[in-house]
Amino acid sequence: MGNPTAAMLVIGDEILSGRTRDANMHFLAGELVKHGIRLAEVRIVPDIPGRIAEALNALRGGYDTVFTSGGIGPTHDDITADAVAAAFGVPIDVREDARALMAEYCDKMGRELKEARLRMARIPEGAKLIENPISAAPGFTIGNVHVMAGVPSIFQAMVAGVLPTLTGGDALLSQNLTVQRAEGDIAATLRTLADAFPDLSIGSYPFVRDGVYGTNIVIRGTNGARIDAAMAQLSALFPEAAA
Amino acid sequence: MGNPTAAMLVIGDEILSGRTRDANMHFLAGELVKHGIRLAEVRIVPDIPGRIAEALNALRGGYDTVFTSGGIGPTHDDITADAVAAAFGVPIDVREDARALMAEYCDKMGRELKEARLRMARIPEGAKLIENPISAAPGFTIGNVHVMAGVPSIFQAMVAGVLPTLTGGDALLSQNLTVQRAEGDIAATLRTLADAFPDLSIGSYPFVRDGVYGTNIVIRGTNGARIDAAMAQLSALFPEAAA
The missing domain is CATH 3.40.980.10 (MoaB/Mog-like domain)
Incomplete structure (x- = not known):
């Protein structure tokens, strides 16, 4: 960026x-x-x-x-x-x-x-x-x-x-998807997505809440349309997840 | 230390x-x-x-x-x-x-x-x-x-x-005194105390709460008796303060 x-x-x-x-x-x-x-x-x-x-x-x-x-x-x-x-x-x-x-x-x-x-x-x-x-x-x-x-x-x-x-830049945008799956179960999917969107940063942050394992997936970048596209693919992969 | x-x-x-x-x-x-x-x-x-x-x-x-x-x-x-x-x-x-x-x-x-x-x-x-x-x-x-x-x-x-x-050291001790005075009003006093106790670290952290200016004074070191002595002097200087 x-x-x-x-x-x-x-x-x-x-x-x-x-x-x-x-x-x-x-x-x-x-x-x-x-x-x-x-x-x-x-x-x-x-x-x-x-x-x-x-x-x-x-x-x-x-x-x-x-x-x-x-x-x-x-x-x-x-x-x-x-x-x-x-x-x-x-x-x-x-x-x-x-x-x-x-x-x-x-x-x-x-x-x-x-x-x-x-x-x-x-x-x-x-x-x-x-x-x-x-x-x-x-x-x-x-x-x-x-x-x-x-x-x-x-x-x-x-x-x-x-x-x-100060001189700013294009706003740094991000979108978040929370999935109720352990990070290790979705890692391969995220890598494929990251490879498909090399201009975006795709981070994953695992959590344990009431004994349930989940992961927050955060997509960051400056191009809102690209983030939307990546989020659409991501949501299709995890239809049960909450944005 | x-x-x-x-x-x-x-x-x-x-x-x-x-x-x-x-x-x-x-x-x-x-x-x-x-x-x-x-x-x-x-x-x-x-x-x-x-x-x-x-x-x-x-x-x-x-x-x-x-x-x-x-x-x-x-x-x-x-x-x-x-x-x-x-x-x-x-x-x-x-x-x-x-x-x-x-x-x-x-x-x-x-x-x-x-x-x-x-x-x-x-x-x-x-x-x-x-x-x-x-x-x-x-x-x-x-x-x-x-x-x-x-x-x-x-x-x-x-x-x-x-x-x-890990090999630890002497425990790092601290004591705190909260005074309802602006930091600038007590700075000279704190400097005198710091000069008298060069083996201790005397920090001051100002705050504003409900429009009232106050300062947390924190004395740190490894020698509990020295910290007690410094706190005794400090408390005598600010008798209205709360430890």
């Missing part, structure tokens, strides 16, 4: 420690599919500057766009912005427009613009701010990298702001 | 496409913490042999243990075992002991041991089988890599089988 590619880098001690179950990756994956951008790799690394910079440099060289999530708050463990600046080899400091956004918000909320909060106005040189409609502290875009908050509501708002600025 | 390290490789078209929200990573992270093994990186790659082999070789060289999830079923898109064999540069073929496990299970279930199912008896040379108490098709261990199914119930059963064979 010739769609643009994306990668995601999660800065995630809280996910690696099992404390939090990721939500941002799942959200971003769904949004990118709608936008015709293929999420091609995700990495989750600890809150360690060198690890963030290393992973970021690998991903930004390998894919059209990179999204990061987490580590841009006011505390000592929020080191993403500095790690991103290091990865790009550019200086980083408090920037006046980011500071003004924070000051206005603190004023409105009756909060003090403490030194810790100013950490969130540290922006790598040459970056463009990403609006945070929830708590003001901005994300930023530098090169092909979009640096966003880890709090899901803020992450989602930032994604909504960034996506329209 | 001198604990053993682990990485996870998720073979996951269904996660990258947004269809499925990961559950195995979250489960494994929690189990490893209990076992004193530090999950230090996760990568999610598509069901493409070259991408699997490349990521696997990067991870198995960088960490003590690697766990993989997904892509070991009977269908044409289940290519993990072959990709792992390629990564290790060893041959792969149907192995008699794995075949016998499958045959016994199919016999018991009244299923045919079709050619497709025999795909699941393909084991790289030199690997050791991982028992699958649910649907027989085994995982396998080769070198420091444990190759397991993606279906969560089977993944979990395989992890339960593998973990006791």
Whole structure:
């Protein structure tokens, strides 16, 4: 598929420690599919500057766009912005427009613009701010990298702001058929179908529900007519199945 | 922390496409913490042999243990075992002991041991089988890599089988304090605490609930007495907070 590619880098001690179950990756994956951008790799690394910079440099060289999530708050463990600046080899400091956004918000909320909060106005040189409609502290875009908050509501708002600025591709479409048969019983049939539709991706995901073995068959591609054709063949093969 | 390290490789078209929200990573992270093994990186790659082999070789060289999830079923898109064999540069073929496990299970279930199912008896040379108490098709261990199914119930059963064979470390302990204050208001305090306890990791995770800003403070380490001491200082600083 010739769609643009994306990668995601999660800065995630809280996910690696099992404390939090990721939500941002799942959200971003769904949004990118709608936008015709293929999420091609995700990495989750600890809150360690060198690890963030290393992973970021690998991903930004390998894919059209990179999204990061987490580590841009006011505390000592929020080191993403500095790690991103290091990865790009550019200086980083408090920037006046980011500071003004924070000051206005603190004023409105009756909060003090403490030194810790100013950490969130540290922006790598040459970056463009990403609006945070929830708590003001901005994300930023530098090169092909979009640096966003880890709090899901803020992450989602930032994604909504960034996506329209990206070049999408043909929407990535999919259709699903659920069959009450074990994967091993339908594997040969699926291979024949996959061979007949080399332009589509045909995936199968087995499950066990109340002791009954079944398989979800998912056909993906960008050409809706081709997916319809493959689904028609598939449905004829498994007339008892539910789409 | 001198604990053993682990990485996870998720073979996951269904996660990258947004269809499925990961559950195995979250489960494994929690189990490893209990076992004193530090999950230090996760990568999610598509069901493409070259991408699997490349990521696997990067991870198995960088960490003590690697766990993989997904892509070991009977269908044409289940290519993990072959990709792992390629990564290790060893041959792969149907192995008699794995075949016998499958045959016994199919016999018991009244299923045919079709050619497709025999795909699941393909084991790289030199690997050791991982028992699958649910649907027989085994995982396998080769070198420091444990190759397991993606279906969560089977993944979990395989992890339960593998973990006791691994050398763990001191248990990774954590305590949590929830404060009804914005992260920016407590950042300076947390930094002072982090400086006083350099052997502990002090993380802060902001949230917004019903319009109220709060922060979860998580103190992690292997020395319970030190964590208690840090928590005592923290609780004294935020007497209104809930542990």
